[in-house]
Each structure stands twice: as structure tokens, then as C-alpha cells.
Amino acid sequence: MYDKSDEELAKAEETIGTFPVEVIERFLSSVEARRPCEACGHSSWAHIPSYPLFQMHCTNAQSLVLQVLPIFCQQCGNTRLFNASRIDYFVRMEIQGDKDAAKNA
């Protein structure tokens, strides 16, 4: 979860919101995001083209914002949300091999 100023959030969006589709696909595969649905058992998942991120605002503090990537069960509509900061970590560690990210995790 983020507790950042609007400027910091805009910068984070700029950075996190621009993952190439291939990177998102690699992340989703690495965490087995499309394993059978916990609600209905089906394994068919959909997403919004280009994988836009969504923001969830805390009801008690508007400065607390969570950026998430949703995928949807095509059978029942169950929605899985993946934290964008974890995708960012995946990019830095698994794709770019950022050693500093490992120290700060």
C-alpha cells in the first residue's frame, strides 16, 4: 500500500503503469494467476486489453492508494487483484536482475 503525495503517486503511475503486455504475461505466469477459480473451479480468465492498472483508495485516508491489476473469471466473474508494486518488484528482480531490490524487499 502506498502513502504518497499526488506527485509521488503520479510518478509511480508513470513508472508502474507502463509495463509492456509481455511483462505482465510473464508475471501472471510466474504466480500461476490463472490457476482454477476458487469460487467456481473453472480455469478461463479474461483481462482488459493492455492490462490497465486500477487504483483503490482507502476510505479512511485518501492518500492511501493501492494500485492493482485485475483479471476476471469468465465463468463466474470472480476477480483477482494483483498489487502493482509486486509486479514492479518482479520486473526489477526477475527481468532486470536488480540486486538493490532484493536488499530492500
Ligand SMILES: [Zn+2]
Ligand atoms: Zn469462477
